[in-house]
Amino acid sequence: MDFLRASGLCPAEQERRKLSHMIPQDLLDILVCPACRKPLLLKETGESLRCTECRRVYPVRDNIPILLIDQAVTDPS
Numbered sequence: 001m002d003f004l005r006a007s008g009l010c011p012a013e014q015e016r017r018k019l020s021h022m023i024p025q026d027l028l029d030i031l032v033c034p035a036c037r038k039p040l041l042l043k044e045t046g047e048s049l050r051c052t053e054c055r056r057v058y059p060v061r062d063n064i065p066i067l068l069i070d071q072a073v074t075d076p077s
Contacts, residue, residue, distance in 0.1 A: 022046060022063045033058075034067050050075055 023042060031040045031049065038053035042060075049058045049065055056072040058065060 023060065023065065031065060031067070035069050035072070040065075 023046075028040070028042055032038060033040055033051035033054060033056060035056055036051065036054045038051055040049040040051055040058070042048075043050055043057070047060055049060060049067075050056070051058075055075045055077075056069070057075045058067050058072050060066070
């Protein structure tokens with residue numbers, strides 16, 4: 001990803017862009033929470049997906065979303 005370094009982006013933005021390429025946007029667009037069927041958002045770290053409604057957080061392991069309710073934790077914020 002040398003083009004990110006050459007783009008003048010700060011390191012945090014470079015990392016965010018790298019992570020966003022790990023899970024394709026078209027997949028992110030269709031993923032929903034298995035508990036409440038609301039959209040999921042990729043957290044900034046890229047290590048989890050957060051439900052916009054029930055605040056469940058699902059892990060992402062090896063670039064694969066683990067959408068099992070029993071693997072989710074509830075985000076207090």
